Amino acid sequence: xxxxxxxRQTWRQWLLTDTPTSRAHARAVAAYNGWLRLRANHMAMLxxxxxLALLLVALLAPWLAPHDPLAQDLANRLQPLGTPGHPxxxxxxxxDILSRMIYGARITLYIVTLVALIAPIxxxxxxxxxxxxxxxxxxxLMRVTDIxxxxxxxxxxxxxxxxLGTGIENAVLAISxxxxxxxxxxxxxxxxxxxxxxxxxxxxxQGARPLRIITRHIWPLCLSSLIIRVTLDMAGIILAAAxxxxxxxxxxxxxxxWGAMVAExxxxxxxxxxxxTMPGLAIFTVSLAFNLLGDGMRDVLxxxxxxxx
Amino acid sequence: MSxxxxxxxxxxxxxxxxxxxxxxxxxxxxPSGASFGLVGESGSGKSTILRALVxxxxxxxxxxxxDGVALGRKRPRGFYRDVQMVFQDPYASLHPxxxxxxxxxxxxxxxGFRDIDARIVKLLxxxxxxxxxxxxxxxQLSGGQRQRVAIARALAPEPSVLLLDEPTSALDVxxxxxxxxxxxxxxxARGLTYLMVSHNLAVVSxxxxxxxxxxxxxxxxxxxxEDMRAxxxxxxxxxxxxxxxxxxxxxx
Numbered sequence: 083x084x085x086x087x088x089x090r091q092t093w094r095q096w097l098l099t100d101t102p103t104s105r106a107h108a109r110a111v112a113a114y115n116g117w118l119r120l121r122a123n124h125m126a127m128l129x130x131x132x133x134l135a136l137l138l139v140a141l142l143a144p145w146l147a148p149h150d151p152l153a154q155d156l157a158n159r160l161q162p163l164g165t166p167g168h169p170x171x172x173x174x175x176x177x178d179i180l181s182r183m184i185y186g187a188r189i190t191l192y193i194v195t196l197v198a199l200i201a202p203i204x205x206x207x208x209x210x211x212x213x214x215x216x217x218x219x220x221x222x223l224m225r226v227t228d229i230x231x232x233x234x235x236x237x238x239x240x241x242x243x244x245x246l247g248t249g250i251e252n253a254v255l256a257i258s259x260x261x262x263x264x265x266x267x268x269x270x271x272x273x274x275x276x277x278x279x280x281x282x283x284x285x286x287x288q289g290a291r292p293l294r295i296i297t298r299h300i301w302p303l304c305l306s307s308l309i310i311r312v313t314l315d316m317a318g319i320i321l322a323a324a325x326x327x328x329x330x331x332x333x334x335x336x337x338x339x340w341g342a343m344v345a346e347x348x349x350x351x352x353x354x355x356x357x358x359t360m361p362g363l364a365i366f367t368v369s370l371a372f373n374l375l376g377d378g379m380r381d382v383l384x385x386x387x388x389x390x391x
Numbered sequence: 392m393s394x395x396x397x398x399x400x401x402x403x404x405x406x407x408x409x410x411x412x413x414x415x416x417x418x419x420x421x422p423s424g425a426s427f428g429l430v431g432e433s434g435s436g437k438s439t440i441l442r443a444l445v446x447x448x449x450x451x452x453x454x455x456x457x458d459g460v461a462l463g464r465k466r467p468r469g470f471y472r473d474v475q476m477v478f479q480d481p482y483a484s485l486h487p488x489x490x491x492x493x494x495x496x497x498x499x500x501x502x503g504f505r506d507i508d509a510r511i512v513k514l515l516x517x518x519x520x521x522x523x524x525x526x527x528x529x530x531q532l533s534g535g536q537r538q539r540v541a542i543a544r545a546l547a548p549e550p551s552v553l554l555l556d557e558p559t560s561a562l563d564v565x566x567x568x569x570x571x572x573x574x575x576x577x578x579x580a581r582g583l584t585y586l587m588v589s590h591n592l593a594v595v596s597x598x599x600x601x602x603x604x605x606x607x608x609x610x611x612x613x614x615x616x617e618d619m620r621a622x623x624x625x626x627x628x629x630x631x632x633x634x635x636x637x638x639x640x641x642x643x
Contacts, residue, residue: 101522101523108492111526280480280483281484281487283442284484284544285497286447287447287471288471288497288498289468289501290501299486
């Protein structure tokens with residue numbers, strides 16, 4: 083009996099139908115079509131695979147890392163690539179670079195995830211409220227945004243870390259505080275283009291309150307440009323965290339944060355290039371993966387593109 | 392019972408030197424259950440009257456009454472259950488990221504209905520769309536289908552007054568007739584009061600019993616459709632408008 087293949091056939095048809103029968107069914111169809119569109123974009127899938135691999139590495143760090151990332155071995159310092167036992171060499175204190183990079187994936191993911199959650203949401207909130215409300219609300223919110231934008235990013239983050247104290251959490255907070263203004267600007271600009279459109283007027287005529295209009299009707303339209311911006315910012319966020327670490331205000335020295343590792347290797351870059359280069363390559367790869375995935379996600383999130391014209 | 396009374400309505404945009412008076416001293420009465428047309432060229436203030444009625448334009452003076460209740464700066468909660476509006480361009484009046492189902496169910500929820508699923512099916516049926524359109528997005532619909540969805544949304548709260556802002560001007564000629572017939576049928580079935588804006592005199596004479604002619608924000612004449620068909624206007628602008636609607640006439 084070909085029962086299983088027949089089942090799979092109907093299952094697939096159920097997911098690809100033109101006429102869903104219920105709300106849940108419609109959501110499943112939309113999700114499946116989105117997945118198919120993402121899967122058709124090979125570069126986005128490459129980005130997704132890289133990020134999944136990173137996630138896996140971060141989760142399985144204790145089993146994957148050949149050495150303790152903090153164990154020093156001064157007799158074996160600055161070993162080159164391919165040294166037995168240390169495939170990516172060792173740093174200035176004889177610590178295994180591969181193990182440090184594997185553990186560093188955890189810190190990097192932690193920072194990036196938190197910043198990518200905080201900054202765009204704060205920016206979206208400020209920008210859409212300013213754009214939709216207009217008048218004094220707009221003027222006040224946007225001048226505050228301008229003040230934040232006027233400071234060089236790292237300097238402002240430094241000031242916040244100095245005020246809040248050192249450590250990863252405060253570094254995340256400081257980077258988020260400096261990262262939200264551009265999102266607010268984008269969200270406001272997008273909001274201004276829709277606030278007087280007929281579909282917003284139409285929902286106002288149903289008695290909807292401003293909060294509902296902003297969150298249900300304006301946010302979905304701002305999302306795709308924000309996602310692009312977030313993915314483009316990822317590299318900058320990792321580097322800003324590294325910069326703070328370098329200045330002794332972010333990840334503290336023994337911690338194997340990638341940016342801090344790059345900064346640490348800077349001293350030996352001419353004679354022992356791999357100490358900086360290996361974590362640098364990791365930052366580059368992850369940033370690229372975010373960009374590729376973000377580009378694909380934008381296509382998926384926009385239902386206007388895709389199957390029927 | 393849903394009479395609309397406008398008494399010396401003024402609507403303006405901007406302040407000081409930038410002030411533009413869009414509507415100047417407009418007065419008319421639409422009896423309950425009637426269909427009333429507002430005609431005039433672009434920029435004569437027709438649509439502005441509708442937008443002021445539903446509260447989309449805050450800067451107005453004069454008096455507006457719907458169903459005997461004078462309207463203030465803010466519309467009471469129940470107002471939108473009685474008065475709904477269909478916009479001119481169905482390509483702009485539907486949210487591009489919301490499916491038909493999401494749009495109608497949100498509307499029904501906002502008006503406090505419970506049996507949402509049954510009502511959506513019924514509404515789609517009323518406007519001549521099958522259940523297969525329920526989970527479509529606006530970009531998967533034609534212009535006529537979109538306008539039907541917009542009409543379904545306006546009908547969702549079961550209003551007694553429908554304000555129609557050139558509901559067919561963005562549609563193909565063949566689709567225009569379909570949508571106009573749908574509106575005529577809906578009015579007969581539900582006893583709706585229509586206040587319709589159009590620059591197309593043929594559409595107005597097909598749909599309405601009485602017509603107000605507007606020029607530069609002022610109502611120059613209110614006449615019955617019979618008079619209009621008989622080409623018996625009393626104001627020179629109206630006769631020019633009627634002549635223009637007869638189409639191109641070679642000179643000499």
